[in-house]
Amino acid sequence: MAVGAFLFSVRYAPDTLLLYKDLVRGCCVHTIKSVNNVLIRLSSERWEHISQNHPECAGYLYDILNSVQSPNSIYSGKHGECIAVKEFENSDKLLAVVYREVDKNDGFIITAFITKRLKWLEKRRKIWP
Numbered sequence: 428m429a430v431g432a433f434l435f436s437v438r439y440a441p442d443t444l445l446l447y448k449d450l451v452r453g454c455c456v457h458t459i460k461s462v463n464n465v466l467i468r469l470s471s472e473r474w475e476h477i478s479q480n481h482p483e484c485a486g487y488l489y490d491i492l493n494s495v496q497s498p499n500s501i502y503s504g505k506h507g508e509c510i511a512v513k514e515f516e517n518s519d520k521l522l523a524v525v526y527r528e529v530d531k532n533d534g535f536i537i538t539a540f541i542t543k544r545l546k547w548l549e550k551r552r553k554i555w556p
Contacts, residue, residue: 456468456469456471457488457492459492459493461495461496461511461528461534462497462498462501463528463531465528465530465531465532465534467526467528467534467535468533468534468535468536469491469492469536470535473537473538476538477491477536477540481539481541483540484522484539484540484541487541491536491539493513494511494512494513494522494523494539495511495526495536497513498512498555500512500553500555500556501554502551502552503552504525504551508525508526508527508537509525509527509528510524510525511523511524519543520541521541521542521543522541523540523541523542524536524538524539525537525538525539
């Protein structure tokens, strides 16, 4: 870990989400483990992109992180990315989180959005479960 950085953990819900928050070089980064046990980062720049370009997701930070750790399903993207999908309870809406696993130890969230459309997912290859 870089000099001046620190690490702490927060329990989001019992036995569901362990969230790590690193402060390195003034950039806030949230990290979570994917279903493949790969550490996935959400940088402040990516969170800013998500909350500004997809304002419907602005209040869903922990849901986005939880979707990567505990998705209902994962689909392959067009360029090697993964699309984690989490269904909202009592709703026909889905939270889709696009992320990339660079290697066995590192990855990052690209974007996230809420959708009702399932047809675009059905065109993709389901890779989990």
